[in-house]
Amino acid sequence: MKKFVLSLFSFVLVIAFSGGSVFASQNDLNKAIDEVVGTPYKWGGTTTSGFDCSGFILYIFNQYETKLPRTSSSQSKIGEKVEKDDLRLGDLVFFNTSGKGVSHAGIYVGDGQFAHSSSSKGVRISKLSDKYYAKRYVTARRVVSGENYADMINEGHESEDDSQVLEE
Template identity: 70%
Template structure:
């Protein structure tokens, strides 16, 4: 019953917001919106199911940004960015296994990131949520200035 209520409230919030979980629509936000709710699938890289790094690859392929397959490899790509300098499109990384980087997401602004959660599929979460705050490792900027303009151009 509780899950049904939460799903109903989330659906109403999305419907009331014009179908988007984002305040401003950008090409990046639109790409993420299209796969919100896609189930988690270990090794998944398609709309049938994503793991965290597969989700990132799927989104960034649309903008012709080539990234390595695993979250630990992605965490070594691009330029390191401090958490207080994050911008939309930066990748954020977490140690959820106790053995180094094991989870990743895409920063979407306002202290939030999109990711494929093993329990909920593709969702938006807050970096300030205790689970993620305690496991945050690093962030990387993988989008060039030129590509950033096309990824974040508001419509």
């Protein structure tokens, strides 16, 4: 029993400190988000030195040539409305955290989770079912489609180095 507990503890330490991704499935969107998880919150922030919630969304979606309005409230009015049960990777989710309408937003990443810049913890992954967010959920919008969406969900696309043919 002692060996089992020791082995289990060692396994947990390896996983905890391996620097592995937050995401099990590494598509382009999840990789882009994973690179900024832990970035601190900064009111009005749109760069990797600090993000507010809508600035985080702008930063990620700019990588997929998708232009969005600056604020979470205005972002919640564009695109196609999506029911909570029909969410797909990359949909935007919106919350009323101020009591005055949409005041917080995130990006749906699958498995009932969303990425966002929390004012208390910076960029992180949370569950839509977390009591705090479940009570404050307002709506979701789909703002990416076509080629931009294909780029966003692309898993393991080739880099320039991968596509080069070695000549003899």
